[in-house]
Amino acid sequence: MHIDLPxxxxxxxxxxxxxFKVNASLIRFWEKEFxxxxxxxxxxxxxKFTPEDIKNLKFIYHLVKERGFTLxxxxxxLKEEKNKL
Numbered sequence: 001m002h003i004d005l006p007x008x009x010x011x012x013x014x015x016x017x018x019x020f021k022v023n024a025s026l027i028r029f030w031e032k033e034f035x036x037x038x039x040x041x042x043x044x045x046x047x048k049f050t051p052e053d054i055k056n057l058k059f060i061y062h063l064v065k066e067r068g069f070t071l072x073x074x075x076x077x078l079k080e081e082k083n084k085l
Contacts, residue, residue: 003058010040010048020061030060033071036078 003019005011017024031037031047036056039047049057059081063074 003054005054010050011054013039013047013049016049016054016057020057022061027057030057034060034075034078036060036082 005015005019013024013027017027020027028047031039034056037053037060039049039053041047059078060074063069063077064071069077
């Protein structure tokens with residue numbers, strides 16, 4: 001999947017959700033479920049996603065939406081990938 005985001009240091013949750021064609025609530029849910037997603041929050045509590053977060057989101061999206069992994073399966077796969085590095 002190709003994500004169309006401009007080159008920036010931080011991305012808001014709205015533009016991330018739009019780029020992935022999902023609801024912002026799904027991004028927030030995945031943030032709770034996956035330790036790999038740790039967006040920074042500003043004083044208002046708005047999430048700011050880094051390019052590293054976007055890379056992790058792409059991988060999670062690929063596992064869950066494209067390959068049909070369960071959340072538990074995707075978590076296990078992510079841990080295995082991190083251990084390889």
